[in-house]
Amino acid sequence: GDSVTQMEGPVTLSEEAFLTINCTYTATGYPSLFWYVQYPGEGLQLLLKATKADDKGSNKGFEATYRKETTSFHLEKGSVQVSDSAVYFCALGAQKLVFGQGTRLTINP
Amino acid sequence: DGGITQSPKYLFRKEGQNVTLSCEQNLNHDAMYWYRQDPGQGLRLIYYSQIVNDFQKGDIAEGYSVSREKKESFPLTVTSAQKNPTAFYLCASSTTGTSGAETQYFGPGTRLLVL
Numbered sequence: 028g029d030s031v032t033q034m035e036g037p038v039t040l041s042e043e044a045f046l047t048i049n050c051t052y053t054a055t056g057y058p059s060l061f062w063y064v065q066y067p068g069e070g071l072q073l074l075l076k077a078t079k080a081d082d083k084g085s086n087k088g089f090e091a092t093y094r095k096e097t098t099s100f101h102l103e104k105g106s107v108q109v110s111d112s113a114v115y116f117c118a119l120g121a122q123k124l125v126f127g128q129g130t131r132l133t134i135n136p
Numbered sequence: 137d138g139g140i141t142q143s144p145k146y147l148f149r150k151e152g153q154n155v156t157l158s159c160e161q162n163l164n165h166d167a168m169y170w171y172r173q174d175p176g177q178g179l180r181l182i183y184y185s186q187i188v189n190d191f192q193k194g195d196i197a198e199g200y201s202v203s204r205e206k207k208e209s210f211p212l213t214v215t216s217a218q219k220n221p222t223a224f225y226l227c228a229s230s231t232t233g234t235s236g237a238e239t240q241y242f243g244p245g246t247r248l249l250v251l
Contacts, residue, residue, distance in 0.1 A: 061239075128176065129177070
């Protein structure tokens with residue numbers, strides 16, 4: 028079945044550092060890909076999404092490109108802030124979503 | 137403001153007891169979902185519903201039951217058959233378009249603990 032694999036966490040960076048969180052997937056067909064973010068004690072919020080190969084999703088300085096050839100959807104941000112500390116989930120699917128295990132990110136001032 | 141509400145925020149269950157988690161949305165979404173989140177793990181789908189009076193099992197439906205009598209409401213019952221119910225439960229809703237990229241909107245979650 029479909030699956031998503033994210034890089035192991037936790038990830039700790041200093042403010043203004045460059046961020047990459049790796050996400051690879053296996054799926055039949057060409058599903059949509061998503062990044063969700065979860066702040067402590069809260070539900071998930073959509074961060075960005077891409078619906079087809081080579082699409083780039085972007086929001087709040089975060090970007091991810093749908094790479095069919097490498098089955099990847101890595102999340103990047105050029106300069107992280109303390110407020111970006113959260114758990115990030117990569118997911119794929121259409122009506123039903125399959126989630127990765129999440130990557131906890133901590134940004135130190 | 138439109139959104140999804142879940143109640144209660146914390147819920148305690150005794151051995152052999154059934155408990156019901158509430159989920160209400162005012163986004164006029166046709167589809168609703170229940171997920172379970174365990175520490176250090178991703179979300180796993182319990183049940184989902186794409187229309188009133190219809191629902192389907194997800195990946196981990198055993199020990200859970202749902203109903204969808206109203207578009208706005210999708211309560212989840214954790215039955216005594218669920219032997220390891222301690223987890224964070226998240227409800228979500230979405231439209232049911234054909235684009236394949238319908239965003240799911242999540243509630244704040246209910247944390248269930250076993251006494």
